[in-house]
Amino acid sequence: MGNAGIRAFTTLVYLFMFAPIAVVVLLSFNSAQFGSFPIEGFSLKWFEELFNNAAIVRAFQTSLWLAIVTAIVSTTFGILASIALVRYDFPGKSWINTLLVAPVLIPETVLGVGLLLFMLWLSQPRSLPVLMLGHILISLPYVVLVVQARLVGIRRVYEEAALSLGANRIQTFFAITFPLLMPAIFAGLLFAFTISFDNITATIFWRPPGTETVPTQIYGMLRNSISPEINALGTVMIVITVGIPLLAGALARYFARAKP
Amino acid sequence: MAGPAGAVELRRISKSFGSVQAVKSVDLTLDAGSFTTLLGPSGCGKTTILRMVAGLETPSDGEILVNGNRINEVPIHKRNIGLVFQNYALFPHKSVFDNVAFGLKYRDVPKEESRRRVAQALELVRLPGMESRLPSQLSGGQQQRIALARAVVIQPDVLLLDEPLSALDANLREEMRVELKKIQRELNITTLFVTHDQEEALAMSDTVVVMSEGESEQQGPPEEVYNRPASAFVADFLGYSNLLEARVLASNGATTALELTDGVNVNADSANGHFGHAQVKLVIRAEKIGIASEWDGSNGDSILDGTVADVDYLGVTARYFVKVGDLRLQVIGTIDEHPFREGEAVKLRIRPRDCVVLGSA
Ligand SMILES: Nc1ncnc2c1ncn2[C@@H]1O[C@H](COP(=O)(O)OP(=O)(O)O)[C@@H](O)[C@H]1O
Ligand SMILES: [Mg+2]
Numbered sequence: 001m002g003n004a005g006i007r008a009f010t011t012l013v014y015l016f017m018f019a020p021i022a023v024v025v026l027l028s029f030n031s032a033q034f035g036s037f038p039i040e041g042f043s044l045k046w047f048e049e050l051f052n053n054a055a056i057v058r059a060f061q062t063s064l065w066l067a068i069v070t071a072i073v074s075t076t077f078g079i080l081a082s083i084a085l086v087r088y089d090f091p092g093k094s095w096i097n098t099l100l101v102a103p104v105l106i107p108e109t110v111l112g113v114g115l116l117l118f119m120l121w122l123s124q125p126r127s128l129p130v131l132m133l134g135h136i137l138i139s140l141p142y143v144v145l146v147v148q149a150r151l152v153g154i155r156r157v158y159e160e161a162a163l164s165l166g167a168n169r170i171q172t173f174f175a176i177t178f179p180l181l182m183p184a185i186f187a188g189l190l191f192a193f194t195i196s197f198d199n200i201t202a203t204i205f206w207r208p209p210g211t212e213t214v215p216t217q218i219y220g221m222l223r224n225s226i227s228p229e230i231n232a233l234g235t236v237m238i239v240i241t242v243g244i245p246l247l248a249g250a251l252a253r254y255f256a257r258a259k260p
Numbered sequence: 261m262a263g264p265a266g267a268v269e270l271r272r273i274s275k276s277f278g279s280v281q282a283v284k285s286v287d288l289t290l291d292a293g294s295f296t297t298l299l300g301p302s303g304c305g306k307t308t309i310l311r312m313v314a315g316l317e318t319p320s321d322g323e324i325l326v327n328g329n330r331i332n333e334v335p336i337h338k339r340n341i342g343l344v345f346q347n348y349a350l351f352p353h354k355s356v357f358d359n360v361a362f363g364l365k366y367r368d369v370p371k372e373e374s375r376r377r378v379a380q381a382l383e384l385v386r387l388p389g390m391e392s393r394l395p396s397q398l399s400g401g402q403q404q405r406i407a408l409a410r411a412v413v414i415q416p417d418v419l420l421l422d423e424p425l426s427a428l429d430a431n432l433r434e435e436m437r438v439e440l441k442k443i444q445r446e447l448n449i450t451t452l453f454v455t456h457d458q459e460e461a462l463a464m465s466d467t468v469v470v471m472s473e474g475e476s477e478q479q480g481p482p483e484e485v486y487n488r489p490a491s492a493f494v495a496d497f498l499g500y501s502n503l504l505e506a507r508v509l510a511s512n513g514a515t516t517a518l519e520l521t522d523g524v525n526v527n528a529d530s531a532n533g534h535f536g537h538a539q540v541k542l543v544i545r546a547e548k549i550g551i552a553s554e555w556d557g558s559n560g561d562s563i564l565d566g567t568v569a570d571v572d573y574l575g576v577t578a579r580y581f582v583k584v585g586d587l588r589l590q591v592i593g594t595i596d597e598h599p600f601r602e603g604e605a606v607k608l609r610i611r612p613r614d615c616v617v618l619g620s621a
Contacts, residue, residue, distance in 0.1 A: 157349035160316055163336045164343035165363035165414060175362075179353050 021238065028231035046232035056233060059217035063197055066213060070135040070196035075188045077136075078143030079181065083173075085144075086151045104141040111138070112205030131206040135196040142195060143188035150184030151177075183252065190248050194241045266292040266327070266417050266450035268313065273322035275308050282308040284474040285322065290418070291466075293448040295441070299461040300471035301497070306454040310420050313452060315339050326417055337366070342411030342419040342449075346427055348403040350395035356382075356406055357391035363414035381409035384443060401432045408440070412447060419444070419451045425460065437463060458498050462486060470494045488616055489543055495618065500546035500579065500590050503618075508535050515560060515612050518542065524585045526562040526610050533617025541618040544589075550609035551580060551593040551600065564608040568600045582608060 031043035050056050084090070085097050103111060115134050116126070124130065154177065162172040178185075200215035207216060214237060221230050268290040275283040283305040290296045298306040311317040313324060315336030324331050331339060350359050360381055364374045382388050385405035395403055404424060411419060424440070425433045441464045444451050455461055461468050462482040470477045470485060470493070478490040489495035492503055506518040506526075515527045516535045520542075528535070528542070555563050564584045572579040578599040580591045591608060593599075600606055 155347075155349070157345050157347065158351055160314075160336075161343060161345065161349045161351070161410075162362065163316075164314060164339075164341055165410070166337050166340075166366035167362075168335075168337050171366065176351060 024231050024234045025238065027228065028235040030228065030231075033228065046228045047236075049229050050232050050236070053229065055212065056214075056217060056229075059212040059214050062211060063213040063215075066132060066135060067193045067197040069132060070139055071189045071192040073132075074136045074140040074143050074192045075185060078140055078147050078188055078192075079185065081140075081144055082147040082151050083177075086148055087156070100144050101141045103137055104145075108138070108199075108201040109205075112202040115202075116205055126206060126208045128208060128211065131203065131208070131211070134202055134206045135199065138199065138202060139192035139195040142191040146188045146191060147181065147184045150181055154180045186248065186252065190245050194245065198237060198241045268418055268450060268452070269323075269325040269328075270309070270313070271323040271325070273309070273312060273324065274320050275305070275312060275317060276320045282474055283312070283319075286471075286474075286476045288469060288476065288479070290450050290452060292450055294466045295444055295451045295453065295464060296467045296469060297453045297455060297461040297465040298469050298471055299455060299458060299497075300477075302456055304471045305474040306456075306471060307422055310422050310452060310454050313418065314341055314343055314420055340414070340417050342414060342416035344404070344407050344411050344419070344421045344424045346423040348395070348400070348407045348427075350403055350407055350410070352395055354395075355391065356387075356393045356395070356398075359395065359406060360410045360413055362410065367414065377413055378409075381413040382406075384412070384446070385409045386439075400428055401436060404428065404436065408443070412443070412449065417450065419449050421451065421453045423455055424453075426455070426457070433460075440464070462498075470497060472497075487545075489618065492541065492618060495543045500592060502542075502544045502546065502549075502589050504542040504544065504587070506540050506542040508538055508540065511535055518615070521585045521587050524564060524587060526564075526615055527560055527612045528615035528617070529612045532613065532615060535617060543616045543618055544610060544614055546579065546590040547577075547592040548611070548614035549589065549591045550611075551582070551591045551606050552609070553606060555607050555609050560612055562610045562612075564610065566606055566608050568602055568604045568606055571599055571602060573599055580606075582606060584608065 026039065028046055029042055029044070030039045031041040031045065032039070081096075081100060085093060085100075106114075112134070115130070115137070119126070119130055158176050158180065159172050162176045163169070167175055198215060199213075200219060203213055203216055204219070207213065212220065214233065218230055218233055218237075221227065221233075268288075270286055270288040272285045272287060273283060274281070274285050286305075286309060288296070288309075298309060300306055308317060312319050315331070315334065319332060326339075350356075351362070354362070357378055360378045361374050364377060369377065378391065379388065382390055385408055387402060387405050387409070390398075390402075390406070395406070398406065404427075408424070421440075425436050428436060437460060453461075453464065462485075465482055467479060468482050468485045469479045472493045478485055478494045480488075485494065486498055489498065489501070495501045495503055504520055506520055509517040509519050509525065511517070511530060514530055516530050517525060517527055518540070519525050533540070555561075566582040566584040566589070568580050569583045569588065570581040573595075575595075577592050577594050580593060580600060582589045582591050589608065
């Protein structure tokens, strides 16, 4: 295959991957009731409908809450775990490291069933806390990986210098380690947020009856009918899960440049 | 028992990492205000000793005393030490001012005094007015000066420096060497300096501690360590020297006659060690041996006939390997016009006072 062939092939692959997404976004601005091309007219009415649909608003609130708490909890634990794993030696260290990162490698269905069985064994019903625990479980490995990578890059002498100058371990952490870790912490928060926000497979297993997140809500709506509202909701999801990391990246670059 | 301010004593200090014995029962005393250097090849345990004094490693055995008080159990942040690393270790996210003032913050120094002391410290390292810069905006040499300012501004009991000059290029290194020594004198601060560079050690120290494989081989003033090596290792590690087996032929009070090999005899000062044995190990520094085509009128000096076997031309000097009988002697000679050539016949002059018996420091 020549260079041109490869280029054409690559273009096709990308087209195949992104065309459906583009169609969803385009159709969400379509004024017609039934999604079809060519688009009849530009309209925001499907987005309006979203706000008037109580079920969707509730699902949105649930997702947002879930994602925010997941981000904060898994980032906090991720930082602590990374420090223990990178800066200290203790028996069973490599086992714990493997266990923490394992959820990345296990299919979500397996993870979903696994946690349910575990809860069954504990005689716990499905509940919001269980769902939250599950999301933390899924996003923690990403935080640990990102923070660990950064922590390895922060030379230990900075901390040793701070200690020698009279700061105790905790003061050293907040004066030196934490600020130097900031980019990784930021990235970890975003990772955890988006992973929780757009998770569907495991969420279907874990959510208590009657609770919907945005992805499960879309899934539920799709089973009944294909309404243009779904396109609008899909567009909102795309904007949030793609837009937030992009915005954060831009902000990070801006602040990095603004420094003296 | 309170000793003089800033005096440090290591008593039979040892450190093992698993099966590796990094430091083996080292005794060392740093007088208050003195400059002591740990010198030795890479991996001989210098950094480990320094880190134990700092409190970054715990000794496996032995005691560390500062001002007569045992500090083994004192955590690093309560030890009041100044630490300077090879790679500067300035906090990259803090300005020069915040770096230097860092230690003062944890000593509850008022803002005004803090500002004044930082300015003084920057003055001392000849970088006044640099307060608002970030470390990334400084050259390597400047960063190391700021690191020094940060370490001394807290008025530590001991200043610990781990190869602080080895990341700098050669010219800057020599300049910093002089300056560092000057600052140390000015502040009169007890200093422990670690290096693998013998020039640095000899140029800066009051006391040089030569280390090998975790052990202290010899401790003493630079001239003594250089001229009177206590072991083959020290003789070999410092400069170029000839390590020779010698047989004692005869001795009167002043000089001792020695046979190096069949028919090659030299006279040594009897004061240069203990000649009581029939067999001794002799050290003669390469630059102490004279090399010329002819020597006139010796007064007790030994003149040996030799042939140049190898020449290492160094510009101002040359290092020769000269065959004398079945001996091969290293000789460093200044060059007049051109160096001696391979195969040329030369005469070597060895003065009695330069023949030192090993182990008689
Ligand atoms: N944290 C450590 N863990 C294991 N071995 C170490 C550690 N630190 C130093 N060592 C070993 O101890 C010996 C001395 O090291 P070091 O004090 O750094 O030597 P130097 O500073 O003279 O080059 C070396 O063999 C080194 O590998
Ligand atoms: Mg070292």
